[in-house]
Structure formats: C-alpha cells, structure tokens
Amino acid sequence: MSNIRILPEILSNKIAAGEVVERPASVVKELIENALDAGSDRILVELEHGGRSLIRVSDNGCGMPKDDALLSIERYATSKIRSDQDLFAIRSLGFRGEALPSIASVSRFQLISRTSKEDIGTEIQIAGGKIRHVKDVGSPPGTMISVRQLFFNTPARRKFLKTVNTEMGHCADVVSRMALAYPGVQFRLHHNGRRIKNWPKAIDPIERIADVLGREMKTALLPVESTLDDISLSGWLASPNLFRTTARGMVTYVNRRFVRDRTLRNALMKGYSGRLVKGQFPVAVLFLDVPADKVDVNVHPAKLEIRFAEPPRVHGLVSRAAASVLQRIDVPGWGSRAANQRIAEPREAYAPLPSGPRSVPSETDRPPAAHEPISTVTPADVPTDPGAASGPVQADLWHRGRFSDLRVIGQFHNTYIVCESGSRLVLIDQHAAHERIYFEQLERGRAEDHPSSQRLLVPETLELGFKEADVLKALSPDLATIGLDVEPFGGTTFVIKSVPDILAGREAAPLVVEIAEKAVEIGVAGDLDTAVQESLMLTACHSVIRANQPLSDTEIRHLLRQLDQCENPAHCPHGRPTFVEWKTAELEKLFKRIV
Ligand SMILES: Nc1ncnc2c1ncn2[C@@H]1O[C@H](COP(=O)(O)OP(=O)(O)OP(=O)(O)O)[C@@H](O)[C@H]1O
Ligand SMILES: [Mg+2]
Structure with missing residues (x-):
C-alpha cells in the first residue's frame, strides 16, 4: 500500500497559512488588499489586542453574492485571474485565491458580504477551517471580515506572537503603507475601541504623505519624477541630512504594491551615494509603474518580493532620477539649515514608517554611534532647531550657497x-x-x-x-x-x-x-x-x-x-x-x- 497521501483540505490550508499568515499584520494586509481589489474607497480596520483577539476589516466595495461568498473561502478560488496568461500580467493585488481559506483555517472567521444589487447579505462563520454556519443577514453593501483568536488552533504559531504593542506596530505599518499608495481611499484604524488614525480621502497625494508621515514631511520631501520608455517613477525623496539608521525609511511600491526589492533599494542607495556614510539610509517614498507583463509578482506567497524582467533599466532610472534631484538640493544654503540631523526611529507605540523631522531628537538623547564621523553630529547640548527642519527648509535648500x-x-x-x-x-x-x-x-x-x-x-x-x-x-x-x-x-x-x-x-x-x-x-x-x-x-x-x-x-x-x-x-x-x-x-x- 502506498505511503503517499493527498492531504485533507483543512490541513493543506493550514500549511498555506504558514506562508501567508505570519502574524496579525499579514491578515490586515490580505484583507485590505481584498478590499482595494473590490474597488472600495472607505476601509475601516478595527483591532483588539494588537490583532491577537480581533482583526476586522470593513469595506464599501463591490461585495459578494452568496455563491461567490461561499467560493471565496475555497482554496484557489479567485475572481482575479482566469488563465495562465493572466498570471503574467497581474493588475490586482491578489490573484492566488488562498488568503481567505488560509486565514479561516487558523482562526475563528466571520464573513458578511452584500452586493448593492441585492437586498440581503450573506454571513459565513468558520472555525479552524470548518464551516459552522451560513445564513442570510441584513448588512450594508460591501464586505466585513472578522478574524478572532488568530492561531487558536496552531499554538506553536501563537507562541511566536510578540507583545500587543509590537504586533500593533506591524499592523499600523501595513495600514500606513497601503494608505500611502491609495490616497483616494479613506482609511481608519481603531484599536481596542479607540480611533488611532483617520486618513480622509486626499486629492493631492502629498496630502496623504503629510497625513501619514507627518505634516513636517510635506516640506522636507522633494518630488521626483522620471520616465524611461514604458517605466515611470514618481514619489518623494528626503534630503540626505534626514537619514535614518535602518532601511525602513525606504518605502517602495511597484504598480502600487508595497515591495521590498533589492534592485530598487540598491538603486536608491546609488542615487544617494556620496551623500550618506555606511550605516545611513535615506528616507524616500517611491512609486514605480511597470507594464504588468514586465514584472513577476508571483515569486513570494506574501507578494512582498517581485522580479523585474529588466532590472538594469529599473536600476538606472531610479538611481539617475534620485541623483539628479539630490544634486539640485544637496548644496550649502547658508543661513537655511542645521547640521546633519537624524530622523528618530519611531518611538510611539505605533508610529508608522518614517516619521517627520519633528521626531528628530536632540543629539543629547542619543550618543553618536562609534562608526559615525564626529562631524555629522550636532554638538551635544545644541538642541536641534525644529525651525531649521520645518517651515521654509525646502525653499531654502534651493538657494545655492x-x-x-x-x-x-x-x-x-x-x-x-x-x-x-x-x-x-x-x-x-x-x-x-x-x-x-x-x-x-x-x-x-x-x-x-x-x-x-x-x-x-x-x-x-x-x-x-x-x-x-x-x-x-x-x-x-x-x-x-x-x-x-x-x-x-x-x-x-x-x-x-x-x-x-x-x-x-x-x-x-x-x-x-x-x-x-x-x-x-x-x-x-x-x-x-x-x-x-x-x-x-x-x-x-x-x-x-x-x-x-x-x-x-x-x-x-x-x-x-x-x-x-x-x-x-x-x-x-x-x-x-x-x-x-x-x-x-x-x-x-x-x-x-x-x-
Ligand atoms: N472584501 C472583498 N470584497 C469583495 N470580494 C472579495 C473580498 N475579499 C475577497 N473577495 C473575493 O474572494 C476571492 C478570494 O479572496 P482571497 O483573498 O482568498 O484570494 P485573492 O484575493 O483572489 O488572491 P490572494 O490569495 O492572492 O489574495 C477574491 O478573488 C474576491 O473575488
Ligand atoms: Mg486576496
């Protein structure tokens, strides 16, 4: 008799969940992506205990009729691709058809959805991958998915969860990243019943950047825009003086999908080369638009990594564009700015992404690291001048000293x-x-x-x-x-x-x-x-x-x-x-x- 067996579906979903659902933030990401793919322009994310006890994402998107709602929790069920050609020209955020069944296999899961054409919605409850009930419910158009007690049936995973603050920080990062890429969508984030963020729809993307990264960033960031045939780049760069000590300040998107990509990061570092020393990283928010068939997004279950068909072209475009912006601004403007300043690592419990210059601590807060040349550090006791980093900085930087x-x-x-x-x-x-x-x-x-x-x-x-x-x-x-x-x-x-x-x-x-x-x-x-x-x-x-x-x-x-x-x-x-x-x-x- 053969020893090899096809695994039961619940088990294979749990295995898939191991790749897709690492922590509450992964669930938040998948659910927001689904809401965006459904065309929503209002998304509410409610969390309890850093997402450990509850993650709920409600949207006003297209919703699902009952049959679709039932299919959506089946493995490999997706409305987003149909043929293998589609796989090489993906325009939606999701396409694998595995997020919902994976999440439902490791939590107590509830889906309520209604399309605007129907009068009544559908509610599906699942626990650990098993359907508990399906019924008709009254609900507004759109979809609301609640995920309770994540990993209740996979104790090994649950043990790896960090403190409420850490998990909440990751969730807030995810929401912030999504919010940066979709300024036309309203995002709200609640934690334990308290409102943490409310980012209203923004017509001008810089308004969203200012909402997410801090008002001060609006003046500290410089726009970058460039195209090379069918690839185009847009976004914002901060002066090298606002460096960070980790790569977290480099926020990069490809076709509005947040990605961690070496080509993009290396290109950005190259653009800043000669302006930062070892251990310093720039702050930048970059959006790259590449034809869907020139980028493979199916290389990572969580889709955080991608592969470009022509990395050198992307590298060249990004590094040249960054270098040319910096060449214009990174000149002495006597009387306009303070000596090099460090942007602090976020200190608040859930400070998302790179925060603005207001969070620059005085250097007395932080002794210079051994590798830092002394000259990059404002002398101890000299408080960094908030006025130097906010207000008229941008205009002054353009003045060539x-x-x-x-x-x-x-x-x-x-x-x-x-x-x-x-x-x-x-x-x-x-x-x-x-x-x-x-x-x-x-x-x-x-x-x-x-x-x-x-x-x-x-x-x-x-x-x-x-x-x-x-x-x-x-x-x-x-x-x-x-x-x-x-x-x-x-x-x-x-x-x-x-x-x-x-x-x-x-x-x-x-x-x-x-x-x-x-x-x-x-x-x-x-x-x-x-x-x-x-x-x-x-x-x-x-x-x-x-x-x-x-x-x-x-x-x-x-x-x-x-x-x-x-x-x-x-x-x-x-x-x-x-x-x-x-x-x-x-x-x-x-x-x-x-x-
Ligand atoms: N918020 C939502 N609004 C409307 N439809 C939804 C929503 N969430 C999921 N769906 C539907 O359920 C399907 C399955 O969702 P699921 O997240 O499991 O897969 P996917 O988004 O297609 O691919 P991926 O696994 O890559 O996320 C989607 O293709 C979509 O049709
Ligand atoms: Mg999805």
Missing part, C-alpha cells in the same frame, strides 16, 4: 577651516573637502576621456596576491581612464607607469594594492562599476593633503573656489559631510544667553 562667499576666520587644529556667513558659524573639514574636489576632478577626466596624468621617470613595480592580481588585470583598462597606468609584468607582478597628476610625488604602489584589495572584496566580475567608483575614491583619498596640515590664506581661498565647482560639495565621496554649521541662536543657547 557659495563656499567662496564665506568669510574665512582661520584654521583650527590645522584640520578645520573656520568661517562665518551672516548668522552662521561654518567649519569645513579640509581633508573631506579635498577628497571631494579630487574625486570630481578624476570623474571629469574619466568622463571626458582626458585624464591628466604624469609618466613616472622610474616606474614602480609591485607584487600582488593571486586574487588581487586577477582583479587588477580586469580593472586596469578602467584605471587607465583616470590616468593610473598599471600593467601586468608577468605572473602576479605589475608595473605602474603613470599616475594621475594629483598623486604626483607620492608613492603609488600602496594605492594600487588598496585598490586591488577593495576590488577583491567587491568582486569585480559582479560589479565593475562599483569597483571603479571605489578606485576613484581611494585615489582621491591618497592624493589629498592629510589633516594637520597648515594652509595659507591663498590655499584656503583656492580650496573654497574649487568646492564651488563641485557637483556635490556638501559631502566627501564616502558620504561624510564636508562642513558643519551652527546658527548664532544655537551658540547663544549654548552660552545660556537665550533659553
């Missing part, structure tokens, strides 16, 4: 240039500034195919490890484009024949060794572009004057003028700021002249 307009007071510690501008004290990190200047010089030489280099009278030779030698061979044509001529000389030996002008007089071998090591770390084969960028950064870094070097007035003025020529003068190539600034009012507070 020129470094050469600064009045130079002197040099501090042979490392920082001390300047003033109107009501600001400005400190420039000379090393970071030079790195930026040289980096852009190298980039320009490379782009124009005209690197300025010097031939070495006595070529330098160097010996590398096997892996390093291998990647350096692959990289050497690109190094030549910045004037660094390194040629194989048999085996793992190389000879350096010329170097970029800016490196003249310095030993080149240590730089080449570092470039090769870095390239091994990155893996040149996979990402030549990044390896070349890193090589440029390393070359700039090796070429600059180190800290602790006195500069004459002429040299300082020259440096400020060169900074003005830069596309991204505000950050060194690694993303550290080239300058920090304080308003007079901030200094006066420090001296207790004002409180």
Whole structure:
C-alpha cells in the first residue's frame, strides 16, 4: 500500500497559512488588499489586542453574492485571474485565491458580504477551517471580515506572537503603507475601541504623505519624477541630512504594491551615494509603474518580493532620477539649515514608517554611534532647531550657497577651516573637502576621456596576491581612464607607469594594492562599476593633503573656489559631510544667553 497521501483540505490550508499568515499584520494586509481589489474607497480596520483577539476589516466595495461568498473561502478560488496568461500580467493585488481559506483555517472567521444589487447579505462563520454556519443577514453593501483568536488552533504559531504593542506596530505599518499608495481611499484604524488614525480621502497625494508621515514631511520631501520608455517613477525623496539608521525609511511600491526589492533599494542607495556614510539610509517614498507583463509578482506567497524582467533599466532610472534631484538640493544654503540631523526611529507605540523631522531628537538623547564621523553630529547640548527642519527648509535648500562667499576666520587644529556667513558659524573639514574636489576632478577626466596624468621617470613595480592580481588585470583598462597606468609584468607582478597628476610625488604602489584589495572584496566580475567608483575614491583619498596640515590664506581661498565647482560639495565621496554649521541662536543657547 502506498505511503503517499493527498492531504485533507483543512490541513493543506493550514500549511498555506504558514506562508501567508505570519502574524496579525499579514491578515490586515490580505484583507485590505481584498478590499482595494473590490474597488472600495472607505476601509475601516478595527483591532483588539494588537490583532491577537480581533482583526476586522470593513469595506464599501463591490461585495459578494452568496455563491461567490461561499467560493471565496475555497482554496484557489479567485475572481482575479482566469488563465495562465493572466498570471503574467497581474493588475490586482491578489490573484492566488488562498488568503481567505488560509486565514479561516487558523482562526475563528466571520464573513458578511452584500452586493448593492441585492437586498440581503450573506454571513459565513468558520472555525479552524470548518464551516459552522451560513445564513442570510441584513448588512450594508460591501464586505466585513472578522478574524478572532488568530492561531487558536496552531499554538506553536501563537507562541511566536510578540507583545500587543509590537504586533500593533506591524499592523499600523501595513495600514500606513497601503494608505500611502491609495490616497483616494479613506482609511481608519481603531484599536481596542479607540480611533488611532483617520486618513480622509486626499486629492493631492502629498496630502496623504503629510497625513501619514507627518505634516513636517510635506516640506522636507522633494518630488521626483522620471520616465524611461514604458517605466515611470514618481514619489518623494528626503534630503540626505534626514537619514535614518535602518532601511525602513525606504518605502517602495511597484504598480502600487508595497515591495521590498533589492534592485530598487540598491538603486536608491546609488542615487544617494556620496551623500550618506555606511550605516545611513535615506528616507524616500517611491512609486514605480511597470507594464504588468514586465514584472513577476508571483515569486513570494506574501507578494512582498517581485522580479523585474529588466532590472538594469529599473536600476538606472531610479538611481539617475534620485541623483539628479539630490544634486539640485544637496548644496550649502547658508543661513537655511542645521547640521546633519537624524530622523528618530519611531518611538510611539505605533508610529508608522518614517516619521517627520519633528521626531528628530536632540543629539543629547542619543550618543553618536562609534562608526559615525564626529562631524555629522550636532554638538551635544545644541538642541536641534525644529525651525531649521520645518517651515521654509525646502525653499531654502534651493538657494545655492557659495563656499567662496564665506568669510574665512582661520584654521583650527590645522584640520578645520573656520568661517562665518551672516548668522552662521561654518567649519569645513579640509581633508573631506579635498577628497571631494579630487574625486570630481578624476570623474571629469574619466568622463571626458582626458585624464591628466604624469609618466613616472622610474616606474614602480609591485607584487600582488593571486586574487588581487586577477582583479587588477580586469580593472586596469578602467584605471587607465583616470590616468593610473598599471600593467601586468608577468605572473602576479605589475608595473605602474603613470599616475594621475594629483598623486604626483607620492608613492603609488600602496594605492594600487588598496585598490586591488577593495576590488577583491567587491568582486569585480559582479560589479565593475562599483569597483571603479571605489578606485576613484581611494585615489582621491591618497592624493589629498592629510589633516594637520597648515594652509595659507591663498590655499584656503583656492580650496573654497574649487568646492564651488563641485557637483556635490556638501559631502566627501564616502558620504561624510564636508562642513558643519551652527546658527548664532544655537551658540547663544549654548552660552545660556537665550533659553
Ligand atoms: N472584501 C472583498 N470584497 C469583495 N470580494 C472579495 C473580498 N475579499 C475577497 N473577495 C473575493 O474572494 C476571492 C478570494 O479572496 P482571497 O483573498 O482568498 O484570494 P485573492 O484575493 O483572489 O488572491 P490572494 O490569495 O492572492 O489574495 C477574491 O478573488 C474576491 O473575488
Ligand atoms: Mg486576496
């Protein structure tokens, strides 16, 4: 007799639930998606105990007649796709036909639904996957689904649930993400009978962004819009100064579906590259519209991951669009903003998604992490100026401040240039500034195919490890484009024949060794572009004057003028700021002249 058996339906639904229903927030997501697919424009989400005892989603969508309502709780029953072609051109949020039966198999489930054409609605009650009763009920048009005691029959799952606040936080995140993508739909969220959020219909999407992320975000976010043939991008980006320490601030949608996608995140990070240091992440809300047949959404049961047919095109569009917006705003605007600010991780129990600059704590709340360069931190005791981050920030950011307009007071510690501008004290990190200047010089030489280099009278030779030698061979044509001529000389030996002008007089071998090591770390084969960028950064870094070097007035003025020529003068190539600034009012507070 065979040992293999077809599983009973209740059991297979429970197994499917294991993938689709991880926690209350997953139920909230599935039910809201169904409500949106049903064309609702009013959705109410009611939760009790973080969704552990009750999750109820009511909508005013198309509703279901009795037969459909009964089918909807069957596995693989869906109204959203019919053929296998449909599977490759999905326009609805759901399509698998498994959310409702999965949820019903691990909870006490009630569905009440009525179409506007009928006078009477249908109620179905299910417990742990078994239908308890089906009856006619009076109900408004639309659908209301109540899910009680989630995981009551799967104790192992129930044990993994976190505290009420944590689960509630996840649920609130889900509602916020949906609300961001559907500004035309009213969303209300209640918890234990209390209203937590009410987002009315918004005509202008930025109004919804402001409602969800905080009013202050309305002025801190900059619109981004771009198209590449049939792909279009829209959304908002925050200045790099409003960075976060986790990737949670990058909220990305594809065809209005919230997704966590590496291509999109990498592209966004690339757009911000040179403006954030390691461990810093941007805040952005991006909507990508891709033809339905150019994206596969059927790769993850919860549909949080997707696959693009042409990832490089998407990557290119997003990174270029982000970089071009930032290039316009990320310039010094003397008298307009405070030094770098961190957006706090949400502190409130259910603060959804990235919160606005109002939640920026004073840096006294939080000691700087070890990896942070000191210069990114507003000095202790200097309260972050809420006025600097709200109100007129956006307008001010567009005002281009020129470094050469600064009045130079002197040099501090042979490392920082001390300047003033109107009501600001400005400190420039000379090393970071030079790195930026040289980096852009190298980039320009490379782009124009005209690197300025010097031939070495006595070529330098160097010996590398096997892996390093291998990647350096692959990289050497690109190094030549910045004037660094390194040629194989048999085996793992190389000879350096010329170097970029800016490196003249310095030993080149240590730089080449570092470039090769870095390239091994990155893996040149996979990402030549990044390896070349890193090589440029390393070359700039090796070429600059180190800290602790006195500069004459002429040299300082020259440096400020060169900074003005830069596309991204505000950050060194690694993303550290080239300058920090304080308003007079901030200094006066420090001296207790004002409180
Ligand atoms: N709120 C609702 N209003 C109207 N119809 C609904 C609603 N919720 C579910 N349905 C109907 O029930 C069907 C089954 O829903 P279910 O969520 O199980 O599957 P799906 O949405 O088709 O696919 P997926 O499993 O990917 O979510 C849907 O296709 C839809 O026809
Ligand atoms: Mg569904």
